[in-house]
Amino acid sequence: MENNTEIISENKPSNDLAFQDYLSIGYVFLLILGVFHETIYYKFLGVNILEYSSILDVLISPIAVMLGNLLLGTAVLVVIIFGYIYLKLIPRYHKWLGTKKKYQEGKNKMKLERANEMFKNKNASLLVITLFVFALFTGLGIGRGVKTKERIDKGDVNLSHTITFEDGQKQKVKLLGKNSLYIFYVTTGVEEVSIAPIEGNIKLIQKLPKEPLTN
Incomplete structure:
Protein backbone atom coordinates (compact mmCIF):
# COMPACT_ATOMS: atom_id res chain seq x y z
CA MET A 1 0.00 0.00 0.00
CA GLU A 2 2.81 2.34 0.87
CA ASN A 3 4.55 1.65 -2.46
CA ASN A 4 1.37 2.54 -4.38
CA THR A 5 1.11 5.77 -2.45
CA GLU A 6 4.69 6.66 -3.31
CA ILE A 7 4.16 5.91 -7.00
CA ILE A 8 1.09 8.12 -7.15
CA SER A 9 2.95 10.88 -5.38
CA GLU A 10 5.89 10.68 -7.77
CA ASN A 11 3.66 10.72 -10.85
CA LYS A 12 1.69 13.73 -9.65
CA PRO A 13 2.22 16.59 -12.14
CA SER A 14 4.08 19.62 -10.90
CA ASN A 15 2.51 23.07 -11.02
CA ASP A 16 5.90 24.70 -11.60
CA LEU A 17 6.66 25.72 -15.16
CA ALA A 18 10.04 24.93 -16.68
CA PHE A 19 12.22 27.60 -18.28
CA GLN A 20 11.29 26.29 -21.74
CA ASP A 21 7.60 26.68 -20.87
CA TYR A 22 8.17 30.31 -19.94
CA LEU A 23 9.98 30.88 -23.25
CA SER A 24 7.10 29.36 -25.21
CA ILE A 25 4.50 31.38 -23.33
CA GLY A 26 6.62 34.52 -23.70
CA TYR A 27 6.90 34.06 -27.47
CA VAL A 28 3.15 33.53 -27.86
CA PHE A 29 2.56 36.64 -25.76
CA LEU A 30 4.96 38.71 -27.87
CA LEU A 31 3.37 37.27 -31.01
CA ILE A 32 -0.04 38.50 -29.92
CA LEU A 33 1.40 41.89 -28.98
CA GLY A 34 3.22 42.22 -32.31
CA VAL A 35 0.04 41.56 -34.29
CA PHE A 36 -1.95 43.84 -31.97
CA HIS A 37 0.58 46.66 -32.31
CA GLU A 38 0.61 46.45 -36.11
CA THR A 39 -3.18 46.22 -36.28
CA ILE A 40 -3.60 49.38 -34.20
CA TYR A 41 -0.99 51.33 -36.18
CA TYR A 42 -2.40 50.49 -39.60
CA LYS A 43 -5.99 50.94 -38.41
CA PHE A 44 -5.31 54.66 -37.98
CA LEU A 45 -4.16 54.69 -41.61
CA GLY A 46 -7.36 53.02 -42.79
CA VAL A 47 -5.71 49.67 -43.51
CA ASN A 48 -6.66 46.25 -42.17
CA ILE A 49 -3.13 44.84 -42.04
CA LEU A 50 -4.32 41.27 -41.41
CA GLU A 51 -5.83 41.18 -44.91
CA TYR A 52 -2.39 41.87 -46.38
CA SER A 53 -0.28 39.64 -44.14
CA SER A 54 1.02 36.12 -44.68
CA ILE A 55 1.51 33.50 -41.97
CA LEU A 56 5.23 34.33 -41.99
CA ASP A 57 4.49 38.02 -41.39
CA VAL A 58 2.38 37.08 -38.36
CA LEU A 59 5.02 34.73 -36.94
CA ILE A 60 7.85 37.28 -37.17
CA SER A 61 5.68 40.26 -36.19
CA PRO A 62 7.12 40.66 -32.64
CA ILE A 63 10.70 40.64 -33.98
CA ALA A 64 9.82 42.97 -36.86
CA VAL A 65 8.06 45.42 -34.55
CA MET A 66 10.87 45.55 -31.98
CA LEU A 67 13.66 45.79 -34.54
CA GLY A 68 11.71 48.39 -36.53
CA ASN A 69 11.13 50.54 -33.46
CA LEU A 70 14.32 51.07 -31.46
CA LEU A 71 12.45 52.69 -28.58
CA LEU A 72 10.04 49.78 -28.24
CA GLY A 73 12.72 47.11 -28.57
CA THR A 74 14.92 48.81 -25.97
CA ALA A 75 11.99 49.34 -23.60
CA VAL A 76 10.92 45.68 -23.80
CA LEU A 77 14.49 44.52 -23.15
CA VAL A 78 14.81 46.89 -20.18
CA VAL A 79 11.48 45.69 -18.76
CA ILE A 80 12.53 42.03 -19.02
CA ILE A 81 15.89 42.71 -17.34
CA ASN A 121 3.51 34.21 -5.84
CA LYS A 122 5.73 34.73 -8.89
CA ASN A 123 2.74 34.62 -11.23
CA ALA A 124 1.38 37.82 -9.68
CA SER A 125 4.68 39.61 -10.25
CA LEU A 126 4.90 38.29 -13.81
CA LEU A 127 1.36 39.53 -14.42
CA VAL A 128 2.42 43.08 -13.48
CA ILE A 129 5.35 42.91 -15.92
CA THR A 130 3.07 41.46 -18.61
CA LEU A 131 0.55 44.29 -18.22
CA PHE A 132 3.35 46.85 -18.43
CA VAL A 133 4.70 45.37 -21.69
CA PHE A 134 1.15 45.19 -23.08
CA ALA A 135 0.58 48.86 -22.26
CA LEU A 136 3.91 49.71 -23.90
CA PHE A 137 3.07 47.96 -27.18
CA THR A 138 -0.44 49.42 -27.23
CA GLY A 139 0.63 52.96 -26.36
CA LEU A 140 3.38 53.11 -28.97
CA GLY A 141 1.05 51.61 -31.60
CA ILE A 142 -1.52 54.31 -30.93
CA GLY A 143 1.15 57.01 -30.80
CA ARG A 144 2.66 55.96 -34.15
CA GLY A 145 -0.73 55.73 -35.80
CA VAL A 146 -2.01 59.10 -34.57
CA LYS A 147 1.23 60.93 -35.40
CA THR A 148 1.48 59.43 -38.89
CA LYS A 149 -2.19 60.10 -39.65
CA GLU A 150 -1.89 63.74 -38.56
CA ARG A 151 1.13 64.29 -40.82
CA ILE A 152 -0.67 62.74 -43.78
CA ASP A 153 -3.77 64.88 -43.21
CA LYS A 154 -1.66 68.03 -42.97
CA GLY A 155 0.40 67.12 -46.02
CA ASP A 156 3.52 67.18 -43.87
CA VAL A 157 5.07 64.17 -45.56
CA ASN A 158 8.83 63.81 -45.92
CA LEU A 159 9.60 61.56 -48.89
CA SER A 160 11.86 58.78 -47.69
CA HIS A 161 12.20 56.22 -50.51
CA THR A 162 12.20 55.78 -54.26
CA ILE A 163 10.21 52.86 -55.66
CA THR A 164 11.23 51.44 -59.02
CA PHE A 165 8.47 49.39 -60.61
CA GLU A 166 8.97 46.48 -62.99
CA ASP A 167 7.96 48.65 -65.98
CA GLY A 168 10.79 51.08 -65.15
CA GLN A 169 8.58 53.80 -63.66
CA LYS A 170 9.97 55.47 -60.54
CA GLN A 171 8.10 57.21 -57.74
CA LYS A 172 9.27 59.05 -54.63
CA VAL A 173 7.18 58.12 -51.61
CA LYS A 174 6.95 58.20 -47.85
CA LEU A 175 7.24 54.53 -46.88
CA LEU A 176 4.88 53.77 -44.00
CA GLY A 177 5.61 50.07 -43.71
CA LYS A 178 6.03 46.82 -45.55
CA ASN A 179 5.84 43.08 -45.13
CA SER A 180 6.70 40.09 -47.30
CA LEU A 181 3.81 40.73 -49.71
CA TYR A 182 3.00 44.47 -49.81
CA ILE A 183 4.39 47.93 -49.20
CA PHE A 184 2.34 50.79 -47.77
CA TYR A 185 3.15 54.36 -48.71
CA VAL A 186 1.86 57.86 -49.43
CA THR A 187 2.95 60.41 -51.99
CA THR A 188 3.01 64.20 -51.88
CA GLY A 189 -0.45 65.74 -52.08
CA VAL A 190 -2.29 62.43 -51.63
CA GLU A 191 -3.96 61.72 -48.29
CA GLU A 192 -4.92 58.11 -49.04
CA VAL A 193 -2.49 55.32 -48.25
CA SER A 194 -1.36 53.36 -51.31
CA ILE A 195 -0.87 49.60 -51.11
CA ALA A 196 1.28 47.91 -53.74
CA PRO A 197 2.12 44.20 -54.10
CA ILE A 198 5.85 43.49 -54.18
CA GLU A 199 6.05 40.30 -56.24
CA GLY A 200 5.90 40.93 -59.98
CA ASN A 201 5.34 44.65 -59.44
CA ILE A 202 8.23 46.30 -57.61
CA LYS A 203 11.79 45.92 -58.78
CA LEU A 204 13.68 48.09 -56.30
CA ILE A 205 13.12 50.14 -53.13
CA GLN A 206 15.83 52.69 -52.40
CA LYS A 207 16.15 54.93 -49.39
CA LEU A 208 16.59 58.59 -50.27
CA PRO A 209 19.65 60.35 -48.84
CA LYS A 210 18.89 62.85 -46.11
CA GLU A 211 18.89 66.43 -47.22
CA PRO A 212 21.84 68.40 -45.78
CA LEU A 213 20.98 70.92 -43.09
CA THR A 214 21.07 74.54 -44.22
CA ASN A 215 21.88 77.48 -42.01
Missing part, protein backbone atom coordinates in the same frame (compact mmCIF):
# COMPACT_ATOMS: atom_id res chain seq x y z
CA PHE A 82 14.26 44.87 -14.68
CA GLY A 83 11.60 42.23 -14.07
CA TYR A 84 14.24 39.53 -13.59
CA ILE A 85 16.24 41.70 -11.18
CA TYR A 86 13.05 42.73 -9.41
CA LEU A 87 11.96 39.14 -8.79
CA LYS A 88 15.43 38.05 -7.68
CA LEU A 89 16.73 40.96 -5.59
CA ILE A 90 13.66 42.41 -3.87
CA PRO A 91 12.98 39.25 -1.81
CA ARG A 92 16.59 39.37 -0.61
CA TYR A 93 16.13 43.03 0.28
CA HIS A 94 13.00 42.15 2.27
CA LYS A 95 14.92 39.41 4.06
CA TRP A 96 17.56 41.97 5.02
CA LEU A 97 14.87 44.34 6.28
CA GLY A 98 13.52 41.54 8.45
CA THR A 99 16.76 41.61 10.47
CA LYS A 100 16.14 45.24 11.42
CA LYS A 101 14.44 45.91 14.74
CA LYS A 102 12.02 48.34 13.07
CA TYR A 103 10.50 45.54 10.99
CA GLN A 104 10.30 42.89 13.71
CA GLU A 105 7.08 44.13 15.28
CA GLY A 106 4.02 46.28 14.73
CA LYS A 107 2.71 47.62 11.41
CA ASN A 108 6.07 47.54 9.71
CA LYS A 109 6.33 43.80 10.34
CA MET A 110 2.85 43.24 8.91
CA LYS A 111 3.68 45.26 5.78
CA LEU A 112 6.87 43.30 5.26
CA GLU A 113 5.04 39.98 5.69
CA ARG A 114 2.42 41.01 3.12
CA ALA A 115 5.15 42.03 0.68
CA ASN A 116 6.92 38.70 1.18
CA GLU A 117 3.69 36.82 0.52
CA MET A 118 3.22 38.73 -2.70
CA PHE A 119 6.70 37.82 -3.93
CA LYS A 120 6.13 34.15 -3.11
Whole structure:
Protein backbone atom coordinates (compact mmCIF):
# COMPACT_ATOMS: atom_id res chain seq x y z
CA MET A 1 0.00 0.00 0.00
CA GLU A 2 2.81 2.34 0.87
CA ASN A 3 4.55 1.65 -2.46
CA ASN A 4 1.37 2.54 -4.38
CA THR A 5 1.11 5.77 -2.45
CA GLU A 6 4.69 6.66 -3.31
CA ILE A 7 4.16 5.91 -7.00
CA ILE A 8 1.09 8.12 -7.15
CA SER A 9 2.95 10.88 -5.38
CA GLU A 10 5.89 10.68 -7.77
CA ASN A 11 3.66 10.72 -10.85
CA LYS A 12 1.69 13.73 -9.65
CA PRO A 13 2.22 16.59 -12.14
CA SER A 14 4.08 19.62 -10.90
CA ASN A 15 2.51 23.07 -11.02
CA ASP A 16 5.90 24.70 -11.60
CA LEU A 17 6.66 25.72 -15.16
CA ALA A 18 10.04 24.93 -16.68
CA PHE A 19 12.22 27.60 -18.28
CA GLN A 20 11.29 26.29 -21.74
CA ASP A 21 7.60 26.68 -20.87
CA TYR A 22 8.17 30.31 -19.94
CA LEU A 23 9.98 30.88 -23.25
CA SER A 24 7.10 29.36 -25.21
CA ILE A 25 4.50 31.38 -23.33
CA GLY A 26 6.62 34.52 -23.70
CA TYR A 27 6.90 34.06 -27.47
CA VAL A 28 3.15 33.53 -27.86
CA PHE A 29 2.56 36.64 -25.76
CA LEU A 30 4.96 38.71 -27.87
CA LEU A 31 3.37 37.27 -31.01
CA ILE A 32 -0.04 38.50 -29.92
CA LEU A 33 1.40 41.89 -28.98
CA GLY A 34 3.22 42.22 -32.31
CA VAL A 35 0.04 41.56 -34.29
CA PHE A 36 -1.95 43.84 -31.97
CA HIS A 37 0.58 46.66 -32.31
CA GLU A 38 0.61 46.45 -36.11
CA THR A 39 -3.18 46.22 -36.28
CA ILE A 40 -3.60 49.38 -34.20
CA TYR A 41 -0.99 51.33 -36.18
CA TYR A 42 -2.40 50.49 -39.60
CA LYS A 43 -5.99 50.94 -38.41
CA PHE A 44 -5.31 54.66 -37.98
CA LEU A 45 -4.16 54.69 -41.61
CA GLY A 46 -7.36 53.02 -42.79
CA VAL A 47 -5.71 49.67 -43.51
CA ASN A 48 -6.66 46.25 -42.17
CA ILE A 49 -3.13 44.84 -42.04
CA LEU A 50 -4.32 41.27 -41.41
CA GLU A 51 -5.83 41.18 -44.91
CA TYR A 52 -2.39 41.87 -46.38
CA SER A 53 -0.28 39.64 -44.14
CA SER A 54 1.02 36.12 -44.68
CA ILE A 55 1.51 33.50 -41.97
CA LEU A 56 5.23 34.33 -41.99
CA ASP A 57 4.49 38.02 -41.39
CA VAL A 58 2.38 37.08 -38.36
CA LEU A 59 5.02 34.73 -36.94
CA ILE A 60 7.85 37.28 -37.17
CA SER A 61 5.68 40.26 -36.19
CA PRO A 62 7.12 40.66 -32.64
CA ILE A 63 10.70 40.64 -33.98
CA ALA A 64 9.82 42.97 -36.86
CA VAL A 65 8.06 45.42 -34.55
CA MET A 66 10.87 45.55 -31.98
CA LEU A 67 13.66 45.79 -34.54
CA GLY A 68 11.71 48.39 -36.53
CA ASN A 69 11.13 50.54 -33.46
CA LEU A 70 14.32 51.07 -31.46
CA LEU A 71 12.45 52.69 -28.58
CA LEU A 72 10.04 49.78 -28.24
CA GLY A 73 12.72 47.11 -28.57
CA THR A 74 14.92 48.81 -25.97
CA ALA A 75 11.99 49.34 -23.60
CA VAL A 76 10.92 45.68 -23.80
CA LEU A 77 14.49 44.52 -23.15
CA VAL A 78 14.81 46.89 -20.18
CA VAL A 79 11.48 45.69 -18.76
CA ILE A 80 12.53 42.03 -19.02
CA ILE A 81 15.89 42.71 -17.34
CA PHE A 82 14.26 44.87 -14.68
CA GLY A 83 11.60 42.23 -14.07
CA TYR A 84 14.24 39.53 -13.59
CA ILE A 85 16.24 41.70 -11.18
CA TYR A 86 13.05 42.73 -9.41
CA LEU A 87 11.96 39.14 -8.79
CA LYS A 88 15.43 38.05 -7.68
CA LEU A 89 16.73 40.96 -5.59
CA ILE A 90 13.66 42.41 -3.87
CA PRO A 91 12.98 39.25 -1.81
CA ARG A 92 16.59 39.37 -0.61
CA TYR A 93 16.13 43.03 0.28
CA HIS A 94 13.00 42.15 2.27
CA LYS A 95 14.92 39.41 4.06
CA TRP A 96 17.56 41.97 5.02
CA LEU A 97 14.87 44.34 6.28
CA GLY A 98 13.52 41.54 8.45
CA THR A 99 16.76 41.61 10.47
CA LYS A 100 16.14 45.24 11.42
CA LYS A 101 14.44 45.91 14.74
CA LYS A 102 12.02 48.34 13.07
CA TYR A 103 10.50 45.54 10.99
CA GLN A 104 10.30 42.89 13.71
CA GLU A 105 7.08 44.13 15.28
CA GLY A 106 4.02 46.28 14.73
CA LYS A 107 2.71 47.62 11.41
CA ASN A 108 6.07 47.54 9.71
CA LYS A 109 6.33 43.80 10.34
CA MET A 110 2.85 43.24 8.91
CA LYS A 111 3.68 45.26 5.78
CA LEU A 112 6.87 43.30 5.26
CA GLU A 113 5.04 39.98 5.69
CA ARG A 114 2.42 41.01 3.12
CA ALA A 115 5.15 42.03 0.68
CA ASN A 116 6.92 38.70 1.18
CA GLU A 117 3.69 36.82 0.52
CA MET A 118 3.22 38.73 -2.70
CA PHE A 119 6.70 37.82 -3.93
CA LYS A 120 6.13 34.15 -3.11
CA ASN A 121 3.51 34.21 -5.84
CA LYS A 122 5.73 34.73 -8.89
CA ASN A 123 2.74 34.62 -11.23
CA ALA A 124 1.38 37.82 -9.68
CA SER A 125 4.68 39.61 -10.25
CA LEU A 126 4.90 38.29 -13.81
CA LEU A 127 1.36 39.53 -14.42
CA VAL A 128 2.42 43.08 -13.48
CA ILE A 129 5.35 42.91 -15.92
CA THR A 130 3.07 41.46 -18.61
CA LEU A 131 0.55 44.29 -18.22
CA PHE A 132 3.35 46.85 -18.43
CA VAL A 133 4.70 45.37 -21.69
CA PHE A 134 1.15 45.19 -23.08
CA ALA A 135 0.58 48.86 -22.26
CA LEU A 136 3.91 49.71 -23.90
CA PHE A 137 3.07 47.96 -27.18
CA THR A 138 -0.44 49.42 -27.23
CA GLY A 139 0.63 52.96 -26.36
CA LEU A 140 3.38 53.11 -28.97
CA GLY A 141 1.05 51.61 -31.60
CA ILE A 142 -1.52 54.31 -30.93
CA GLY A 143 1.15 57.01 -30.80
CA ARG A 144 2.66 55.96 -34.15
CA GLY A 145 -0.73 55.73 -35.80
CA VAL A 146 -2.01 59.10 -34.57
CA LYS A 147 1.23 60.93 -35.40
CA THR A 148 1.48 59.43 -38.89
CA LYS A 149 -2.19 60.10 -39.65
CA GLU A 150 -1.89 63.74 -38.56
CA ARG A 151 1.13 64.29 -40.82
CA ILE A 152 -0.67 62.74 -43.78
CA ASP A 153 -3.77 64.88 -43.21
CA LYS A 154 -1.66 68.03 -42.97
CA GLY A 155 0.40 67.12 -46.02
CA ASP A 156 3.52 67.18 -43.87
CA VAL A 157 5.07 64.17 -45.56
CA ASN A 158 8.83 63.81 -45.92
CA LEU A 159 9.60 61.56 -48.89
CA SER A 160 11.86 58.78 -47.69
CA HIS A 161 12.20 56.22 -50.51
CA THR A 162 12.20 55.78 -54.26
CA ILE A 163 10.21 52.86 -55.66
CA THR A 164 11.23 51.44 -59.02
CA PHE A 165 8.47 49.39 -60.61
CA GLU A 166 8.97 46.48 -62.99
CA ASP A 167 7.96 48.65 -65.98
CA GLY A 168 10.79 51.08 -65.15
CA GLN A 169 8.58 53.80 -63.66
CA LYS A 170 9.97 55.47 -60.54
CA GLN A 171 8.10 57.21 -57.74
CA LYS A 172 9.27 59.05 -54.63
CA VAL A 173 7.18 58.12 -51.61
CA LYS A 174 6.95 58.20 -47.85
CA LEU A 175 7.24 54.53 -46.88
CA LEU A 176 4.88 53.77 -44.00
CA GLY A 177 5.61 50.07 -43.71
CA LYS A 178 6.03 46.82 -45.55
CA ASN A 179 5.84 43.08 -45.13
CA SER A 180 6.70 40.09 -47.30
CA LEU A 181 3.81 40.73 -49.71
CA TYR A 182 3.00 44.47 -49.81
CA ILE A 183 4.39 47.93 -49.20
CA PHE A 184 2.34 50.79 -47.77
CA TYR A 185 3.15 54.36 -48.71
CA VAL A 186 1.86 57.86 -49.43
CA THR A 187 2.95 60.41 -51.99
CA THR A 188 3.01 64.20 -51.88
CA GLY A 189 -0.45 65.74 -52.08
CA VAL A 190 -2.29 62.43 -51.63
CA GLU A 191 -3.96 61.72 -48.29
CA GLU A 192 -4.92 58.11 -49.04
CA VAL A 193 -2.49 55.32 -48.25
CA SER A 194 -1.36 53.36 -51.31
CA ILE A 195 -0.87 49.60 -51.11
CA ALA A 196 1.28 47.91 -53.74
CA PRO A 197 2.12 44.20 -54.10
CA ILE A 198 5.85 43.49 -54.18
CA GLU A 199 6.05 40.30 -56.24
CA GLY A 200 5.90 40.93 -59.98
CA ASN A 201 5.34 44.65 -59.44
CA ILE A 202 8.23 46.30 -57.61
CA LYS A 203 11.79 45.92 -58.78
CA LEU A 204 13.68 48.09 -56.30
CA ILE A 205 13.12 50.14 -53.13
CA GLN A 206 15.83 52.69 -52.40
CA LYS A 207 16.15 54.93 -49.39
CA LEU A 208 16.59 58.59 -50.27
CA PRO A 209 19.65 60.35 -48.84
CA LYS A 210 18.89 62.85 -46.11
CA GLU A 211 18.89 66.43 -47.22
CA PRO A 212 21.84 68.40 -45.78
CA LEU A 213 20.98 70.92 -43.09
CA THR A 214 21.07 74.54 -44.22
CA ASN A 215 21.88 77.48 -42.01
